[in-house]
Amino acid sequence: MTEFSVLAVSPSDPDAPAKFAKSLRETGFAVIKDHDIDMNEISAMYDVWQPYFASDAKDGDATDMGDPSGYFGYKSENAKGAAQKDLKEFYHVYQKNKLPDGVSDVTKNFHSKMVDMGAMLLDWLDQATPDDVKSQLTMPFKDMVKDSESNLLRVLHYPPLPDEVQPGEVRAAAHGDINLITLLVTGSEPGLQAQDVNGDWHDIPCGTGYINVNAGDMLERASRNHYPSTIHRVVNPPAQENKSRYSLPLFMHPRPEVQLDHQTAGEFLEERLREIGQRG
Numbered sequence: 001m002t003e004f005s006v007l008a009v010s011p012s013d014p015d016a017p018a019k020f021a022k023s024l025r026e027t028g029f030a031v032i033k034d035h036d037i038d039m040n041e042i043s044a045m046y047d048v049w050q051p052y053f054a055s056d057a058k059d060g061d062a063t064d065m066g067d068p069s070g071y072f073g074y075k076s077e078n079a080k081g082a083a084q085k086d087l088k089e090f091y092h093v094y095q096k097n098k099l100p101d102g103v104s105d106v107t108k109n110f111h112s113k114m115v116d117m118g119a120m121l122l123d124w125l126d127q128a129t130p131d132d133v134k135s136q137l138t139m140p141f142k143d144m145v146k147d148s149e150s151n152l153l154r155v156l157h158y159p160p161l162p163d164e165v166q167p168g169e170v171r172a173a174a175h176g177d178i179n180l181i182t183l184l185v186t187g188s189e190p191g192l193q194a195q196d197v198n199g200d201w202h203d204i205p206c207g208t209g210y211i212n213v214n215a216g217d218m219l220e221r222a223s224r225n226h227y228p229s230t231i232h233r234v235v236n237p238p239a240q241e242n243k244s245r246y247s248l249p250l251f252m253h254p255r256p257e258v259q260l261d262h263q264t265a266g267e268f269l270e271e272r273l274r275e276i277g278q279r280g
Contacts, residue, residue, distance in 0.1 A: 021128035028230030079173035177216035
């Protein structure tokens with residue numbers, strides 16, 4: 001298996017922007033450590049959302065086809081090109097949507113802090129991206145998300161696997177994210193893997209307090225392939241570790257009118273949502 005050298009970057013590193021851009025360029029991933037999101041805030045998110053997913057109340061929050069916010073039930077999404085639905089359920093949180101009682105305050109605070117971190121990381125890319133690449137951008141990366149209301153926090157629950165799993169069914173099939181960058185608080189259980197340029201798969205560390213960052217399709221397109229979109233997946237656990245897994249990815253999205261290349265961010269998003277089963 002080839003080496004997969006994801007760099008761990010601290011905001012206090014004097015060369016943090018360069019290290020972050022290098023890791024994203026070479027592996028599609030970077031790890032942020034020593035950040036200002038307290039472990040208590042992360043634990044509080046798991047504490048309020050675990051009982052939500054265990055309750056029947058979630059069914060009343062189910063989203064209508066075409067509504068990007070709210071609860072999405074088990075097996076409601078597939079990876080682009082995948083025949084089987086992913087073995088997961090999730091809730092979509094945007095800055096302005098109303099949230100269920102019991103999760104609102106904790107979640108809005110967490111969402112806000114993650115968006116601020118995402119804006120900082122995009123600013124790092126603006127500082128460290130080569131001039132010949134920046135000259136092809138329609139605007140700086142950080143400006144693409146300025147005043148965006150599309151930054152999506154997805155609260156994910158992967159239930160324990162059923163006794164019989166059909167061939168090809170996995171928690172999350174191999175895919176690239178749609179957006180610019182994804183910030184992912186380390187999952188409650190292992191299972192996340194990333195694919196390198198040679199097609200080999202690598203486990204992503206499940207270290208306490210880490211925030212994994214990966215490049216998405218919009219970043220790849222806007223940067224004219226300088227930052228490759230990271231193909232990743234969540235594999236099924238072995239039988240002896242078959243329990244729930246929770247995950248908290250934050251997807252940094254440009255405003256819909258931002259021009260990526262020949263498409264706007266809004267046009268590209270709609271195209272991809274149809275491909276993964278979230279549009280009719």
